[in-house]
Amino acid sequence: MTQPIDDLLSIRDLLRYAASQFAGSDLFYGHGTDNVWDEAVQLVMRSLNLPLDNNTVFLDARLVRDERELILNRIQRRIESRVPLAYLLGEAWFMGLPFKVDERVLVPRSPLAELLESGLQPWLGEQPVGRILDLCTGSGCIGIAAATVFDNAEVDLADISPDALEVASDNIALHGLEDRVRTVCADVFEGIEGRYDVILSNPPYVDAEDLADMPEEFRHEPALGLAAGEDGLEIAHRILAGAAAHLTPDGLLIVEVGNSWPALEAAYPDLPFVWLEFERGGEGVFLLSARDLAQRARVSI
Numbered sequence: 001m002t003q004p005i006d007d008l009l010s011i012r013d014l015l016r017y018a019a020s021q022f023a024g025s026d027l028f029y030g031h032g033t034d035n036v037w038d039e040a041v042q043l044v045m046r047s048l049n050l051p052l053d054n055n056t057v058f059l060d061a062r063l064v065r066d067e068r069e070l071i072l073n074r075i076q077r078r079i080e081s082r083v084p085l086a087y088l089l090g091e092a093w094f095m096g097l098p099f100k101v102d103e104r105v106l107v108p109r110s111p112l113a114e115l116l117e118s119g120l121q122p123w124l125g126e127q128p129v130g131r132i133l134d135l136c137t138g139s140g141c142i143g144i145a146a147a148t149v150f151d152n153a154e155v156d157l158a159d160i161s162p163d164a165l166e167v168a169s170d171n172i173a174l175h176g177l178e179d180r181v182r183t184v185c186a187d188v189f190e191g192i193e194g195r196y197d198v199i200l201s202n203p204p205y206v207d208a209e210d211l212a213d214m215p216e217e218f219r220h221e222p223a224l225g226l227a228a229g230e231d232g233l234e235i236a237h238r239i240l241a242g243a244a245a246h247l248t249p250d251g252l253l254i255v256e257v258g259n260s261w262p263a264l265e266a267a268y269p270d271l272p273f274v275w276l277e278f279e280r281g282g283e284g285v286f287l288l289s290a291r292d293l294a295q296r297a298r299v300s301i
């Protein structure tokens with residue numbers, strides 16, 4: 001990486017160089033891409049503000065010096081500091097939509113994107129959706145994506161981190177949704193008012209053992225977004241305890257708990273969790289209806 005580099009490098013040359021450098025390094029992929037080549041394409045093309053699709057027309061275009069230096073610098077930082085690519089670019093993609101991200105928020109990667117693409121079908125049926133809560137919103141990706149699917153719904157993006165809420169606000173503005181999407185500072189349901197037709201959440205759910213074993217890339221993400229106690233269920237327990245009081249009678253609760261799902265299921269043998277399946281990967285996302293929750297908690301709905 002320290003050798004002199006010819007001035008007349010093309011995009012193709014830089015893609016090849018990035019791919020070779022990544023392949024020879026010990027990187028973890030899982031913050032938006034899952035292999036060397038996609039990581040190289042995303043780094044090079046997005047550093048040049050070029051699209052990720054239909055971009056072969058640019059392959060033999062040569063770079064000006066500033067562009068080349070920016071890309072080489074990002075390749076080096078990706079390898080030496082193990083910074084997730086999304087933070088180097090300042091952007092991530094979720095359900096095909098762009099989001100601003102930085103180290104104040106997790107890099108969006110929830111399988112909930114796939115569920116939202118389907119309009120929450122078949123689970124939602126014909127139920128109208130007037131209010132949606134994205135609890136533990138981070139960048140706001142889940143709630144903002146939901147707002148684009150349910151284009152009449154009012155959406156609250158809630159998080160305990162004021163830093164994360166600043167990023168979420170920027171993303172509301174990026175998508176021009178200020179008229180019906182807002183941020184709320186809340187500690188799980190403390191700070192949340194009223195009832196919602198749908199509550200979506202990708203809360204912190206990494207248990208202590210998994211947290212200790214995570215690749216270096218995850219150390220750049222806010223610990224508040226990952227850690228959830230010894231068994232990873234600290235926040236999930238609080239969501240289950242409070243959700244019935246914040247759902248409409250036909251409401252749905254959909255929560256991602258990842259690898260912590262067996263522990264959660266064992267802790268609530270009476271709850272009829274529906275564990276969702278995803279074509280593009282991901283696991284540990286459950287769905288419960290307001291009625292299932294209320295029955296168990298004996299909370300009137």
Ligand SMILES: C[S@@+](CC[C@H](N)C(=O)[O-])C[C@H]1O[C@@H](n2cnc3c(N)ncnc32)[C@H](O)[C@@H]1O
Pocket residue numbers: 105106107108109110135136137138139140141142158159160161164186187188201202203204205224225226235
């Ligand atoms: C796993 S991240 C998910 C972010 C986003 N939903 C996504 O999918 O990319 C979890 C988020 O929960 C927030 N959080 C942690 N503890 C919380 C709490 N007690 N109440 C509300 N939000 C919390 C963190 O600040 C973080 O933004």
